[in-house]
Amino acid sequence: MAGVITASEPSWIGPFTGLSPRQFNKLITALRREGADPVRKGRPWSLTLEDRVLLVAAYWRTNLTLRQPAPLFGVSKSAANRIVAHLGPALALPPRRRFRKNTVLIVDGTLVPTRDRAVAASSKNYRYSTNHQVVIDADTRLVVAVGRPVPGNRNDCRAWEESGAKTAVGTTPTVIADGGYRGTGLTIPHYRRHKNEELPAWKEDHNASHRKVRARVEHTFARMKSWKILRDCRLRGDGVHHAMLGIARLHNLTLTRRQANEQLNQHAPAHLRDIV
Structure with a gap:
């Protein structure tokens, strides 16, 4: 059965993955190199690796039940479920093993509403959620680590250690966080020791700079x-x-694609900038 959506038609790649066809092909090459498409015994996959990756991305992007996108790719709901279960771990962000000297990281937690109550808990968003600790590079704004989900009723101090995010970061010199990470050794804003205390001007200035930098992780969550x-x-x-x-x-x-386009646009001649 021929599907309606296929990676062989480049116009489908951008809306579901956010990648250009060239980047998508590089991702497929990397996945094959990482062993995501091994030769196996038994019945082969009904879709190519490209179409399977696109199916997983479409599922994550739209959050439709698999009964809905499966016919658009020409497979059954059960086959789509197996594809998501197989390729989901293969698409995982590889851990960053080392950091540049003087790297500055930013960490914060975000709640993801989850139906599986075995891994979730009732949270401050009034839903059963999981707490995910996300660490980004303050300079490039790329995600460098994502901790394992912990129940959403865990505070960020506890989730920072329990999720493995602290271990993933290692001995990186500077990690910026908000005031919810007191006692963790991270760089947090200055705070008042008691309600009547007034912070000096230099501390207020530091806090203002801290907020501007830390906002980058909030932008990452939004994307x-x-x-x-x-x-x-x-x-x-x-x-x-x-x-x-x-x-x-x-x-x-x-994000890498967007930054590369911006750099190219900056160095392009003025009369070509509108078409780069």
Whole structure:
């Protein structure tokens, strides 16, 4: 059965993945190199690796039940479910093993509403959610680590350690966080010791600069949550973690593409900037 949506038609790639066809092909090459499409015994996949990746991205982007996008790719709901379960972990963001000297990172937690109550808890957003600790590079704004989900009623101090985000960062010199990370050793804003205390002007100036830099992680959350599965995840078990890691990887590729285009546009002659 021929599907309506296919990666062989480049016009479908951008809306679902945010990538250009060239970047999408590079991603497919990287996935093959990482062993995401091994030769296996038994019945082969009914879709090519390109179409399977596009199906997973479409599912994460739209958060439709698999019964809806599966016919558009020419497969059954069960086949689509197997594809998501198989490729979700393969698309995960690879861990950053080392950081540049003087790297500055920013960490914050975000709540993802999750249907699986075994990994979620009633949270301050009045829904059963998981707390995800996300670490980005303050300079490039790329996601460098995503902690394992913890129940949403955990505060950020506890989630920072329990999720593994602290271990993933290692001994990076500077990690910026908000005031919810007191006692963790991270760089947080100056705060009043008691309600009647007034902060000196230099501390207020430091806090203002801190807020401007830390806002970058909030912008990252906004971009990542344009993928609707992070607004109401129906996946069970590690599914929400795999979706978060996969979306972080696609977010990084999209951001890298945007930054490359901006640099190219800056160095292009004035009469060519509008068409670069």
